Amino acid sequence: MKPALIVVDMIKDNVGMHLSRRASSEFVKIIPPLQSVLGECRRRKIPVVFANDSFLEGDLLFSGQMKPHAIRGTEGVEVIPELGPESSDTVLEKRRMSAFFKTDLDLTLRLWQIDTILVAGIATHGCVYLTAMDGFAHDFRVVILEDCCAAHRAEIHEAFLGMMRAHPLEPIVRVMKQEELFELADVPPRI
Amino acid sequence: MKPALIVVDMIKDNVGMHLSRRASSEFVKIIPPLQSVLGECRRRKIPVVFANDSFLEGDLLFSGQMKPHAIRGTEGVEVIPELGPESSDTVLEKRRMSAFFKTDLDLTLRLWQIDTILVAGIATHGCVYLTAMDGFAHDFRVVILEDCCAAHRAEIHEAFLGMMRAHPLEPIVRVMKQEELFELADVPPRI
Amino acid sequence: MKPALIVVDMIKDNVGMHLSRRASSEFVKIIPPLQSVLGECRRRKIPVVFANDSFLEGDLLFSGQMKPHAIRGTEGVEVIPELGPESSDTVLEKRRMSAFFKTDLDLTLRLWQIDTILVAGIATHGCVYLTAMDGFAHDFRVVILEDCCAAHRAEIHEAFLGMMRAHPLEPIVRVMKQEELFELADVPPRI
Amino acid sequence: MKPALIVVDMIKDNVGMHLSRRASSEFVKIIPPLQSVLGECRRRKIPVVFANDSFLEGDLLFSGQMKPHAIRGTEGVEVIPELGPESSDTVLEKRRMSAFFKTDLDLTLRLWQIDTILVAGIATHGCVYLTAMDGFAHDFRVVILEDCCAAHRAEIHEAFLGMMRAHPLEPIVRVMKQEELFELADVPPRI
Numbered sequence: 001m002k003p004a005l006i007v008v009d010m011i012k013d014n015v016g017m018h019l020s021r022r023a024s025s026e027f028v029k030i031i032p033p034l035q036s037v038l039g040e041c042r043r044r045k046i047p048v049v050f051a052n053d054s055f056l057e058g059d060l061l062f063s064g065q066m067k068p069h070a071i072r073g074t075e076g077v078e079v080i081p082e083l084g085p086e087s088s089d090t091v092l093e094k095r096r097m098s099a100f101f102k103t104d105l106d107l108t109l110r111l112w113q114i115d116t117i118l119v120a121g122i123a124t125h126g127c128v129y130l131t132a133m134d135g136f137a138h139d140f141r142v143v144i145l146e147d148c149c150a151a152h153r154a155e156i157h158e159a160f161l162g163m164m165r166a167h168p169l170e171p172i173v174r175v176m177k178q179e180e181l182f183e184l185a186d187v188p189p190r191i
Numbered sequence: 192m193k194p195a196l197i198v199v200d201m202i203k204d205n206v207g208m209h210l211s212r213r214a215s216s217e218f219v220k221i222i223p224p225l226q227s228v229l230g231e232c233r234r235r236k237i238p239v240v241f242a243n244d245s246f247l248e249g250d251l252l253f254s255g256q257m258k259p260h261a262i263r264g265t266e267g268v269e270v271i272p273e274l275g276p277e278s279s280d281t282v283l284e285k286r287r288m289s290a291f292f293k294t295d296l297d298l299t300l301r302l303w304q305i306d307t308i309l310v311a312g313i314a315t316h317g318c319v320y321l322t323a324m325d326g327f328a329h330d331f332r333v334v335i336l337e338d339c340c341a342a343h344r345a346e347i348h349e350a351f352l353g354m355m356r357a358h359p360l361e362p363i364v365r366v367m368k369q370e371e372l373f374e375l376a377d378v379p380p381r382i
Numbered sequence: 383m384k385p386a387l388i389v390v391d392m393i394k395d396n397v398g399m400h401l402s403r404r405a406s407s408e409f410v411k412i413i414p415p416l417q418s419v420l421g422e423c424r425r426r427k428i429p430v431v432f433a434n435d436s437f438l439e440g441d442l443l444f445s446g447q448m449k450p451h452a453i454r455g456t457e458g459v460e461v462i463p464e465l466g467p468e469s470s471d472t473v474l475e476k477r478r479m480s481a482f483f484k485t486d487l488d489l490t491l492r493l494w495q496i497d498t499i500l501v502a503g504i505a506t507h508g509c510v511y512l513t514a515m516d517g518f519a520h521d522f523r524v525v526i527l528e529d530c531c532a533a534h535r536a537e538i539h540e541a542f543l544g545m546m547r548a549h550p551l552e553p554i555v556r557v558m559k560q561e562e563l564f565e566l567a568d569v570p571p572r573i
Numbered sequence: 574m575k576p577a578l579i580v581v582d583m584i585k586d587n588v589g590m591h592l593s594r595r596a597s598s599e600f601v602k603i604i605p606p607l608q609s610v611l612g613e614c615r616r617r618k619i620p621v622v623f624a625n626d627s628f629l630e631g632d633l634l635f636s637g638q639m640k641p642h643a644i645r646g647t648e649g650v651e652v653i654p655e656l657g658p659e660s661s662d663t664v665l666e667k668r669r670m671s672a673f674f675k676t677d678l679d680l681t682l683r684l685w686q687i688d689t690i691l692v693a694g695i696a697t698h699g700c701v702y703l704t705a706m707d708g709f710a711h712d713f714r715v716v717i718l719e720d721c722c723a724a725h726r727a728e729i730h731e732a733f734l735g736m737m738r739a740h741p742l743e744p745i746v747r748v749m750k751q752e753e754l755f756e757l758a759d760v761p762p763r764i
Contacts, residue, residue, distance in 0.1 A: 056684055060330050064363040095677045096328040102677040104668045110521060111629055125354055133321055137287040139251050139492065159350050163316055172255040247493055286486045293486040295477045301712060302438055330683060442712050446745040478710040507736055515703055519669040521633050541732050545698055554637040 001186045003143070004047040004114045006099055006135070007034065008121030008128050010083055011052045013069045013076030015122070026150045026157070027122050031082050033147045034120060037178045038083060044188045047112055048089040050079045051099030051121075051131065059095075097127045098134035106138040116141040118181065120148035125160040132173060142173040143181060192377045194334070195238040195305045196228065197290055197326070199312030199319050201274055202243045204260045204267030206313070217341040217348070218313050222273050224338045225311060228369045229274060235379045238303055239280040241270045242290030242312075242322065250286075288318045289325035297329040307332040309372065311339035316351040323364060333364040334372060383568045385525070386429040386496045387419065388481055388517070390503030390510050392465055393434045395451045395458030397504070408532045408539070409504050413464050415529045416502060419560045420465060426570045429494055430471040432461045433481030433503075433513065441477075479509045480516035488520040498523040500563065502530035507542040514555060524555040525563060574759045576716070577620040577687045579672055579708070580607065581694030581701050583656055584625045586642045586649030588695070599723040599730070600695050604655050606720045607693060610751045611656060617761045620685055621662040623652045624672030624694075624704065632668075670700045671707035679711040689714040691754065693721035698733040705746060715746040716754060 012018040015027045041048050053070035054077045055061060062068045070077050072093065079085050092103055099105050109117070117135045119128055119142060128149045132142045144164060151157040164175050181187060203209040206218045232239050244261035245268045246252060253259045261268050263284065270276050283294055290296050300308070308326045310319055310333060319340045323333045335355060342348040355366050372378060394400040397409045423430050435452035436459045437443060444450045452459050454475065461467050474485055481487050491499070499517045501510055501524060510531045514524045526546060533539040546557050563569060585591040588600045614621050626643035627650045628634060635641045643650050645666065652658050665676055672678055682690070690708045692701055692715060701722045705715045717737060724730040737748050754760060 056681065058684060060327075060332075060363060060684075061360070064360055066359045095680055097324060098328065101325075101328050102675070102680055104675040107521070107668055107675055108629065111631060111633075126358075130321070130324055133288060134292075136251075137289065137292050139489070141251075156354055159354070163347060163350070167317075168257045169252070169255055172251060247490065249493060251493075286489055293484070293489055295484040298477055298484055298712070299438065302440060302442075330680070442709075442714075442745060443742070446742055448741045479706060480710065483707075483710050508740075512703070512706055515670060516674075518633075519671065519674050523633075538736060541736070545729060545732070549699075550639045551634070551637055554633065 001116050001184065001188070002114050003116040003118050003187065004049060004109055004112065005037065005041045005118045005120065006049050006051055006131060007038070007083065008051050008099060008119065008131050009053050009123075010034065010050065010080055010121050011070060011076065012078050012080055014053060015080050018080060024152050026152055026154055030148055030150045031080075033178065034083055037120060037145060037148050040178070040182060041118075042086065042088065043190045045191055046118075046188055047114070048084070048086075049092055049099070049105070050083075050085055050089060051092045051094050051105070052077055052079065053127075054093035055095065097130040099127075099131040100134040100138055109140065114140065116143060118143045118145055120145045122149065123151045124149045124157045125151055129160065129164075136169065136173050144173070144175045145178050145181065146175050147177045192307050192375065192379070193305050194307040194309050194378065195240060195300055195303065196232045196309045196311065197322060198225065198229070198239065198241050198274065199290060199310065199322050200244050201225065201241065201271055201312050202261060202267065203269050203271055205244060206271050209271060210267055215343050217343055217345055221313075221339055221341045222271070224369065225274055228309075228311060228336060228339050231369070231373060232309075233277065233279065234381045236382055237309075237379055238305070239275070239277075240283055240290070240296070241274075241276055241280060242283045242285050242296070243268055243270065244318075245284035246286065288321040290318075290322040291325040291329055300331065305331065307334060309334045309336055311336045313340065314342045315340045315348045316342055320351065327360065327364050335364070335366045336369050336372065337366050338368045383498050383566065383570075384496050385498040385500050385569065386431060386491055386494065387423045387500045387502065388513060389416065389420070389430065389432050389465065390481060390501065390513050391435050391505075392416065392432065392462055392503050393452060393458065394460050394462055396435060397462050400462060401458055406534050408534055408536055412504075412530055412532045413462075415560065416465055419500075419502060419527060419530050422560070422564060423500075424468065424470065425572045427573055428500075428570055429496070430466070430468075431474055431481070431487070432465075432467055432471060433474045433476050433487070434459055434461065435509075436475035437477065479512040481509075481513040482516040482520055491522065496522065498525060500525045500527055502527045504532055506531045506533045506539045508533075511542065511546075518551065518555050526555070526557045527560050527563065528557050529559045574689050574757065574761075575687050576689040576691050576760065577622060577682055577685065578610065578614045578691045578693065579622050579624055579704060580611070580656065581624050581672060581692065581704050582626050583607065583623065583653055583694050584643060584649065585651050585653055587626060588653050591653060597725050599725055599727055603695075603721055603723045604653075606751065607656055610691075610693060610718060610721050613751070613755060614691075615659065615661065616763045618764055619691075619761055620687070621657070621659075622665055622672070622678070623656075623658055623662060624665045624667050624678070625650055625652065626700075627666035628668065670703040672700075672704040673707040673711055682713065687713065689716060691716045691718055693718045695722065696724040697722045697730045698724055702733065709742065709746050717746070717748045718751050718754065719748050720750045
C-alpha cells in the first residue's frame with residue numbers, strides 16, 4: 001500500500017471553535033484522534049494533504065440556507081492550529097465538496113505514486129464521502145478512517161458508516177479505525 | 192426553472208429483471224413512477240438523459256466483491272425497455288458513479304441552458320446521490336425525485352433521503368416527489 | 383514503451399471525400415500511411431482509438447464561420463471506411479478539439495497501462511496538436527506521427543512540425559515518422 | 574462582451590530577468606504593452622487573472638530537456654513585479670500549460686458571468702495558445718492579444734498568429750491588438 005492522508009475541511013470556519021466560538025462538539029471530538037493519525041503518518045512518511053473549503057463570494061453554494069463562510073483569503077480557511085499544517089504537509093484549496101473537483105489532487109497523487117487515500121475530517125456524509133468516492137472514481141483505493149471523521153450529529157455519522165460497510169465497492173472503498181490500518185502488513189513502517 | 196431529467200443506471204444489468212432474472216424488488220417498484228415522470232417530462236419538452244453504467248473489463252471497480260457487469264458493448268448496458276429510450280432522449284455512457292465524471296454532460300446541459308437537474312434511478316445513496324452532488328458541483332440546482340429512486344433496501348433509501356432533507360445545501364439540492372415538482376409555478380408547462 | 387494509437391477526426395464529414403465530395407487533397411494523401419500504421423499497430427496489439435468529432439446542434443463552435451458538420455448521430459461522424467474501425471478498435475466521440483476533453487480517454491489509457499500516445503490524423507495544428515498536448519497534460523508521453531497527419535495546407539503542417547521539433551518538451555513530446563517509431567528497440571513487436 | 578484578462582506565465586522564472594539574469598528579449602518587450610492592458614482592464618473593472626506555472630519536483634515535465642523551474646513555493650513562481658499582482662487581481666497556480674487544466678478557472682469565470690477571455694503572456698504557441706483553445710473548449714469566446722504575447726523567437730510568434738488569423742474558429746477565437754479591442758462598442762467602459 002502506498003497511501004496518502006487527506007484531511008478534509010478541518011479549518012477554522014468549519015470546525016467553528018476559533019473564530020465563531022460555536023464549535024460543534026462532534027467536530028472537536030475528533031481532534032485528538034486526528035493528531036494521532038497525523039503524527040503517525042508524518043513518522044511513516046505518508047504524505048499529508050489538508051483539503052480545505054475556499055469559496056468565492058456570490059457562489060451558488062450560498063444561495064440557499066448556507067451562510068457565507070470559508071471565503072478564500074480570510075482566516076477562516078486556515079487549518080486549525082491543533083492539526084497543522086507542518087512544513088512537509090500540502091495544503092489544497094477546494095471550491096466544492098470533493099477534494100478532487102477542479103483541483104490538481106489526482107495529478108499530485110499519481111506523481112507521488114499513491115494507490116490508496118486515507119480520508120478523514122468533516123463531514124462524514126458530506127465532503128468526506130464525496131472525496132472518498134471521487135478518489136475511487138480517479139482509480140485510488142480508499143480507506144475512510146472512522147475514528148477520524150465526524151458529522152454534526154453522531155447518528156448521521158454512524159448511519160453513514162454502516163451504509164459504507166455494506167457497500168458493494170468494499171474493500172476497494174472500506175471503513176477502518178486508524179489502529180486497524182496501522183496493523184496492516186503492507187502499510188509503510190515508521191522511519 | 193429550466194430542468195433536465197437524469198435517469199441513472201436503469202439498465203438491464205443493474206435492474207436485474209431482464210437478463211439475470213434476479214430483479215431487485217425495490218428497483219422494480221420505481222418503474223411505474225419513472226414511466227410517469229418520463230411521460231410528463233417528454234410532454235413538457237424537459238430533456239431526458241439516461242446516464243448508464245458502461246464499464247471496461249479489468250476495471251478497478253471489479254477488483255473487490257463486485258462482479259463484472261454492465262460491460263460496454265453488451266446488452267446489459269441498455270436502458271430497460273419499460274422506460275426507453277425514445278428518439279428524443281439522450282443516452283450517456285458513464286464509467287463511474289457520477290454521470291458527470293469524464294463525460295460531456297455538463298457541457299450538454301449548459302448548451303441546453305439547463306439550470307436544474309432532476310435526478311432519478313438507482314441507487315439512492317450511490318449513483319443517484321453522487322450524480323446529484325456532482326451536478327451541484329457543476330453549478331446546477333438539484334431535485335432528487337424521491338418516488339423515482341430506490342436503494343436495494345428500503346431503509347437505506349429512507350435513511351438517505353432523511354439526511355438529504357436536513358442537508359445544509361437545501362433547497363439548492365432538495366428532495367421532492369414528482370407530484371410536488373410539477374405543481375411548482377415555474378416548471379415548464381405541457382405543450 | 384506501452385503505446386496506444388489515437389487517430390483524430392478521420393471521419394466522413396472532416397475528410398470530406400465521402401459525403402460532400404469536397405475532399406481535401408492534403409487529407410486524402412495521409413490515408414495510405416494511416417492504413418499502414420493501423421495495420422502495424424493491430425499486428426503488434428497496440429490499441430487503436432479513433433477520436434472523432436461529434437457535435438451537438440447549436441454549439442458555440444458553429445456561431446462563427448464554421449458551418450455545422452459532424453453532428454452526433456449522423457453518418458458524417460463515422461470513421462472513413464478506408465481506415466476502420468475494426469472490431470478490436472475503440473471509437474470515442476469527442477465534443478471539442480482535444481480527444482481528452484470531457485471524455486474517459488485518460489481513464490481508459492491508464493486502465494490499459496499505456497504510457498505513450500501516438501497521435502495521427504487531422505489537422506496537425508488543430509485537433510492533433512491539442513490532443514497531443516492534452517495527452518501530455520494527463521502524464522502521457524507523446525509521439526506525433528508526422529507522415530500520418532495533415533493540415534489543409536501543406537505549409538501549415540510543415541511549419542507546425544518544425545515548431546514541435548524545437549519544443550522544450552522534446553523528447554517527452556516528439557515528432558517521428560512511423561518508420562522511425564517501429565525501429566525503436568522498446569516498441570511492442572509483431573505477434 | 575463580458576471579458577476577463579488572463580495573463581499567462583509572466584513569472585520570474587519564465588521571463589528570466591529577475592532571478593537568472595537571462596531574460597528573453599522577446600519576453601521583456603511585451604512588458605510595456607502588458608502594463609498598458611493591465612491598467613486599462615483595472616480601470617474598466619475587467620477582472621485580471623495571472624495564471625502561473627507552479628510545478629512539483631519530479632514532474633514528467635522535467636524528464637526531457639526542460640530543466641526544473643517554476644517550482645511551487647519558490648520565488649520563481651511569482652508574477653514579475655512590473656505587472657502585479659494588485660489586490661484586485663486573482664493569482665492562479667497551474668500545473669500544466671493550459672490555465673484551465675485541473676484548476677477552478679472555468680468555475681470562477683462562470684461565477685463572474687464572463688463570456689470572453691483575453692489571453693496574453695508567454696509563449697504564444699505554447700501556454701497562450703493552449704489556454705486560449707482550452708478556454709474555447711469551456712465555452713468562452715477568446716481574444717488573443719497579439720501585442721501582449723510573445724514567443725522566444727519573433728518568427729514563431731508571427732507564424733503562429735498568422736495561423737490563428739486563418740483559423741476556422743475565427744471570430745470565436747480571434748487575434749487582436751489591445752487598441753482594436755478597446756475600440757469595440759461592447760467592451761466595458763472606464764469607470
